[in-house]
Amino acid sequence: MKTVEIIGYKRANLGKTEAKRLREEGMVPCVVYGGERQIHFYAPMILFRDLVYTDEAHFAMLTIEGEPEPFEAIIQDVQFHPVSEIIMHADFLQLFRGTPIKMDIPVHPEGIAPGISQGGKLIRKIKYLQIKALPKNMPEFISVDVSELGLGKSIKVGELTTGEYEILNSPLVTLAGIEVPRALKGKDVEDEEEGEGEEGAEGAEAPAAEGASES
Numbered sequence: 001m002k003t004v005e006i007i008g009y010k011r012a013n014l015g016k017t018e019a020k021r022l023r024e025e026g027m028v029p030c031v032v033y034g035g036e037r038q039i040h041f042y043a044p045m046i047l048f049r050d051l052v053y054t055d056e057a058h059f060a061m062l063t064i065e066g067e068p069e070p071f072e073a074i075i076q077d078v079q080f081h082p083v084s085e086i087i088m089h090a091d092f093l094q095l096f097r098g099t100p101i102k103m104d105i106p107v108h109p110e111g112i113a114p115g116i117s118q119g120g121k122l123i124r125k126i127k128y129l130q131i132k133a134l135p136k137n138m139p140e141f142i143s144v145d146v147s148e149l150g151l152g153k154s155i156k157v158g159e160l161t162t163g164e165y166e167i168l169n170s171p172l173v174t175l176a177g178i179e180v181p182r183a184l185k186g187k188d189v190e191d192e193e194e195g196e197g198e199e200g201a202e203g204a205e206a207p208a209a210e211g212a213s214e215s
Contacts, residue, residue, distance in 0.1 A: 033092070057141065122149075125177065
């Protein structure tokens with residue numbers, strides 16, 4: 001998995017006023033925990049571009065002013081402003097190479113589903129899977145092969161082939177499926193009604209023929 005470097009500076013004050021000032025200056029208030037102690041710091045918002053606004057998972061290398069060594073970490077939680085969507089706060093979890101971690105990993109549909117050429121639409125039910133693995137085995141994304149999905153068909157978590165990691169989601173969860181358009185659904189109903197009408201007409205002709213032969 002790729003690593004994004006975040007250069008940070010320790011926070012002297014932890015109040016809301018100070019946090020607001022940092023955001024106005026283009027900084028993100030942060031905290032890293034999971035090690036011997038928590039460290040509150042701030043970092044330029046622009047550095048989060050390749051860590052947060054991406055469809056692949058990444059590790060973070062936190063180089064914090066005043067700390068003798070960088071911290072390898074994963075982003076645990078990000079709070080966004082409800083209107084502007086700027087990052088309000090970021091939580092990091094320090095990771096250790098010999099300890100399993102849990103991460104939300106993006107799902108990438110791969111291939112062209114036959115159901116699409118038949119007029120259907122690919123619907124992604126979930127965009128992330130929760131994965132547990134050692135850091136060295138954590139994938140950047142999970143590939144989901146949709147090349148065999150026809151109209152009305154779907155693929156579930158339990159059908160995936162896993163590597164050296166564990167998927168924590170239920171195997172019954174649907175990942176993606178091909179939605180049948182309303183127009184095609186209506187056509188199916190019409191075809192069924194026409195078929196029933198033809199059968200009824202054939203059934204009605206038989207008695208008439210019998211009556212004609214008796215007279």
